[in-house]
Amino acid sequence: MSKKPNKTSRRPAKKAPATRSSKTVRTTAAKRPRPAATPRIDERIALALEAIAAGMAAAAPKRSNADSLASAEAFIWHPDGRLAPVPKVSRVDIELLQGINQQVDTLIENTRRFANGLPANNALLWGARGMGKSSLVKAAHASVNASKSVAGRLKLVEIHREDIESLPALMEQIRASDFYFIVFCDDLSFDGNDASYKSLKAVLEGGIEGRPDNVILYATSNRRHLLAREMIENERSTAINPGEAVEEKVSLSDRFGLWLGFHKCSQDEYLDMVRGYCSHYGIKTDAAELERDALEWSTTRGSRSGRVAWQFVQELAGRLGVKLATK
Template identity: 40%
Template structure:
């Protein structure tokens, strides 16, 4: 009998060691940004982002996102947002910058929660917690895919946005970025997408659930230089337009990202931080 008890105690100890640690409650007032990993939220002590005034070439998108966040932080009706289009044109940067700007104007009114990959199916658990909190929360899903590998994430998000059993409180909204170039583009005559049927249907089923959809497109040469000067002018750096364009061409595109990278190159040559 004693031997059996010892064995059972050892099994219980082993199971206890294997069991995951209890999730600690999150203090949502301890930071302005968090990362949700599917089980717990990690506070981001330094919210790293570009100043919103430095984001150029996306004025309409910037106004739309800032206006929507202003509604959210004040407790008014606000949209879920889908930012789609070309890589490097400021989708993620705009979300972070707009949230930081809103937080600066109204401290404590809005919190950013970035959702880690492969954790979208746990959002109902997160939202249940956020519904009990004061203040507004923007859940950010960065670079969402629409291929077969992301089917489960898409279904989870579609259900949460519209049609699921879990209702979202008015203080929680979702922003998603996607590098898909034509997620909501329709042909004027056939009302059809410029993609294969299955992929089109999956994209539309999700895209239609967002109240605000914003496209980001490749920039032309003048816009590329405007974005570049937004970084270099405050540092007093001179820009050779020919060299800047050659830099962009060597990387295959003109975008906000390549403009920033060239600004880093110029600042580094001058021994300056950026």
């Protein structure tokens, strides 16, 4: 009798627990946030010092615009909105300006009226080089500002030719001030397709706000109409209506109510300038020798002007060992 095989129950084999591959481990580890690195001691010190400096700057009392304007009598305008004070203005005394007596009297009277709150005109000083145009503006400001009726309330602000487009921003900054301002642009002229003159036109007369009552503009130029002659002729020759083509640009000089012309000086006027400088600075020399040397100096320069006279006096003072200190 054959035996039946025993039926043993077959249970499925247990699966071994799955193990993570090294790749999976690396990926999981990469996803875990790493603890923030502790700043080094020098970095913490730097951060603390920056915080202290920021707090001190915020707590410091801000200087008002009035305080900054009272700090000096002259300033230079920067297009980023700064009025940089000028500790000492480079200028000559009004009595040293020889050969331009009429121009001196006219500009001083115009400046005095303005500084005393009376109507006055913007002024354009044009003409020959070296005849004292910019020197007159600075000397007139000093003379009027020192008078009892003005008592330092007149400020001189120089704006550079290339910054003319920022002129409206300057007007906005000083419009509400209690001071009076001469805005001065030296050697003003326009070339080519330069359109910045439109900003100047708007401030002079054409804008809605116009020129503030406490601001007057003085400009110097070698050109009466502030434009190069070839620029005017080119516009006239290529335009449909030659007269209207240059009207807009030529009208810029018309917005200066006061025109002061400066012309080349005579030989006698040139020698008077030299003698005036020598007397003012105490330079003593033989009169005949002084005249001969001064004329020879002007001949080598090819011109006679106040600037040439001053250059000769500097040469003479250096040769004689005299310091040019104002008495």
